Amino acid sequence: MMTNLMEALGPYWFYLAALVRILVVFLGISLLVAYVVYAERKVLAHLQVRIGPMRVGPHGLLQPIADGLKLLLKEDIIPQGADRTIFWLAPLISVIAAFAAFSLVPFGPEFMVAEDVNVGLLFLIGISSLGILGIILGGWASNSHYPLLGALRSTAQLVSYEVALGFSLVSGLLLAGTLDMQGIVAAQAEEGVWFAFVQPVAFFILFVAAIAETNRNPFDLPEAESELVGGFHTEYSGFRFSLYFLAEYAAMVLVSSIAVTLFLGGWLRPFASVAWLKILDFTPVALFAVAAFWCGREAMRLPASQEWRWQRLLLVGLAVGAALVALALLVPQRGEGGLSFPVLEAVQGVFWFVAKVCLFLYGFIWFRGTFPRYRFDQLMSLGWHFMIPLAIVNVIFCGLGIVVARAWGWNLAASLWLGTAATLAVAVRLARRKV
Amino acid sequence: MNLTVPVFYALSVVAVISALLVITRRNPVHSAIYLIVTLLSVALIYLQLQAEFLAAVQIILYIGGIMVLFLFVIMLVRLDVITRQVAFNQQWLVAAIVSAILLAEMAAVIFLGRGTAPLPAATTESLQPNTEQIGRALFQNYMLPFEIASLLLLVAMVGAVLMARRR
Numbered sequence: 168m169m170t171n172l173m174e175a176l177g178p179y180w181f182y183l184a185a186l187v188r189i190l191v192v193f194l195g196i197s198l199l200v201a202y203v204v205y206a207e208r209k210v211l212a213h214l215q216v217r218i219g220p221m222r223v224g225p226h227g228l229l230q231p232i233a234d235g236l237k238l239l240l241k242e243d244i245i246p247q248g249a250d251r252t253i254f255w256l257a258p259l260i261s262v263i264a265a266f267a268a269f270s271l272v273p274f275g276p277e278f279m280v281a282e283d284v285n286v287g288l289l290f291l292i293g294i295s296s297l298g299i300l301g302i303i304l305g306g307w308a309s310n311s312h313y314p315l316l317g318a319l320r321s322t323a324q325l326v327s328y329e330v331a332l333g334f335s336l337v338s339g340l341l342l343a344g345t346l347d348m349q350g351i352v353a354a355q356a357e358e359g360v361w362f363a364f365v366q367p368v369a370f371f372i373l374f375v376a377a378i379a380e381t382n383r384n385p386f387d388l389p390e391a392e393s394e395l396v397g398g399f400h401t402e403y404s405g406f407r408f409s410l411y412f413l414a415e416y417a418a419m420v421l422v423s424s425i426a427v428t429l430f431l432g433g434w435l436r437p438f439a440s441v442a443w444l445k446i447l448d449f450t451p452v453a454l455f456a457v458a459a460f461w462c463g464r465e466a467m468r469l470p471a472s473q474e475w476r477w478q479r480l481l482l483v484g485l486a487v488g489a490a491l492v493a494l495a496l497l498v499p500q501r502g503e504g505g506l507s508f509p510v511l512e513a514v515q516g517v518f519w520f521v522a523k524v525c526l527f528l529y530g531f532i533w534f535r536g537t538f539p540r541y542r543f544d545q546l547m548s549l550g551w552h553f554m555i556p557l558a559i560v561n562v563i564f565c566g567l568g569i570v571v572a573r574a575w576g577w578n579l580a581a582s583l584w585l586g587t588a589a590t591l592a593v594a595v596r597l598a599r600r601k602v
Numbered sequence: 603m604n605l606t607v608p609v610f611y612a613l614s615v616v617a618v619i620s621a622l623l624v625i626t627r628r629n630p631v632h633s634a635i636y637l638i639v640t641l642l643s644v645a646l647i648y649l650q651l652q653a654e655f656l657a658a659v660q661i662i663l664y665i666g667g668i669m670v671l672f673l674f675v676i677m678l679v680r681l682d683v684i685t686r687q688v689a690f691n692q693q694w695l696v697a698a699i700v701s702a703i704l705l706a707e708m709a710a711v712i713f714l715g716r717g718t719a720p721l722p723a724a725t726t727e728s729l730q731p732n733t734e735q736i737g738r739a740l741f742q743n744y745m746l747p748f749e750i751a752s753l754l755l756l757v758a759m760v761g762a763v764l765m766a767r768r769r
Contacts, residue, residue, distance in 0.1 A: 253631070285731055289658035296666030300638065303673050307631060315677060322674050326667070346733055 188280050192269055199521075200416040201231035207532045214536035225465060225482050238409035246309055246402045253308035258407045261301025261414035265421060268294040272424045273348045275434045275516030287348040288336065288429070295421055298414060299325050305411070306399035317398030320388050320543060324379055327550040332376035334558035338369040338565040339429040342583075352433035358579070359440040363430040365583040368561045368590045370430045372554055374530070377422040379550070381415065383531055385538035386546055423527035424520075431523050434516030448511065451518045455493035462486035553597050561590045610650060617643040630676045638669050655732045 205220065205227070212219030220227030245254055270280035271291045284290060299322060306318020339362050340346065343354040355361055363370040379386040382398075390398030400411045427433060438444045466482035469475045496511045541549070564586030572579040620639040627633045641664045648657035740748045 250629075250631070253635070284654070286654045286658050286733055289655065289662065289733075293658045293661035293666060296662055299666070299670055300673070303670065303677070304631070304635070307673070307677055319674065319677060322670055326670060326674075329666070 192280055193266060196266065196269055196417060196420060199420060200413055201235065203416050203528055205231045210532045211536050225478050239406055241405040243405035243407060246311060248310040250308040250310065253304050257301045257305030257308055258403065258410035260304065261298045262410045264294055264297040264301065265414045265417035268421050271348060273352060273428060273433055274520050278517055279349065284347065286346045288346045291425060295418065296329065298418055301414065302399050305403065309402035311402050313396045313401045314399045317390060317395045321382060321399055324386065324388065324546065327547060328376045328379040331372055331550060331554040331558045332380060334562050335369040335372040335376065336429060338366050338562050341565055341569055342366065348428055351429055352435060355432045356435055360580060361430060361432040365580050366565060368557065368587055372558050373426050373430065375554065377426060378531065378534060381419045381422060384535040385541050387540060388543050388546060419528060419531060420524060423524045426527060427520065427523040434520040436519050448515060451511065451514060452493050452496050455489045459486045459489035459493060462489060556597055557590065557594050560593045564590050610647065613643045613647050631673065634669060634672050634676060638665055641665050653732065655736050
């Protein structure tokens, strides 16, 4: 049926397929962002021994939708003396940059919006770096002190940490030998190791720089409530504010995607090269089965009275939905090599990619709940005096490790670990140095 | 339907118009925004010419780096003072004549030099893989000029730091 459709549409098939992929990615990322916000509130609440959102839907599951509606219906205020055009344009720049960059993220072996871009990673970095323009212009156009200071801090921070981020990407790219996002994942599959395990220092620097780039705690000085009210978006309200909010969390998902692709094997299953662990392929089924069981049990535990009727109905619906997904994943197909599961294979890559991204996002939230905020000069000092030199040293030792491994036939992982040890020695010196 | 030529002209028109707006706007922030538009359309023209690496680098360095720093500096300046200052002097006649001569010279060079240095028709194959070709050109064929240029930049950087320290 699929081939008939392709023939009927002819040359338009290409555009239609691209449009569908764009829509799927856009809606998927928007949904993910909404629930990252929910997860953030929940996880922070539990870290502080509270319960978090609980009222809208079972365990507050519908809270993101309520929040979204609230933001859309709020009054949209433009401050007096603001530069109206730029005030209107700035959040759009941020949100478009954040979402456009997703076109280059390889979500799965077959699933990517813009395929075959041989400078994929460079374009990703380029497009996502446009987002800062939205922040700086929004802060300026508000014609207000706090947003301006927030925008200035944000810019200084981003420019500083972009250097360290770039260098940490370079050491990953040296190993991959390509800028093509799918090629990077393929290189890790071929090497049989995720690059985070041979380049731990680069991975660490990328993680820290990613937190700084997305203005997250402990580097959230551009929006430090105690000093700057709300930072660059203090004067924004309603829909425009929600655009900034969306852009900020989409940027979080984006840097996580870059880190996952370059250092955590992208859409590869854990231990992709170990044959007997093929049982791990069934993790999505297990996950949905557990979700179905949990929703069903919660529905049973709700009080039997009439006022819990909708909550119970929703939970039962979720349980049935999850169970159906688990069953759909197990649709078998009898082929030459025995039994195979086409649906499961199709979603396999996307599942692992999203799972790893979620792990990364959980790290972001965990950091926010754990670390106190840096002072601005400490932040700059950390960036320029520690992170950037360390990243440069790491690139040098990584390059040396690869050359040594190639020239003398050493084990690549061993020589890279030797380089990492040397980098760590330098790190100790750097940390002890009085600036 | 081949859209190559219309897209190229559309991008060029956008680039030229926004370049004009850069120098005619009174507000420096607006000028900076139009400069970003110019740089972006030039990056897209690079992309159309199959120079993906150059396009990506143009966006990262010029828009993500230099323009952000421009805006950063503009924000530290008191804008209400600047907008009241006279931005243009009275030498526009001389400037116009010089520009016209320069334009004529350039046109002449291109037209007269056509025969001696013909531009080869670029094929998709000859430009791919883009990144590797630029890497080979910079680090193998033109190693020495590349190193000299980076040394110059380093000197400029050290000089700037030195001048800032003396204050």
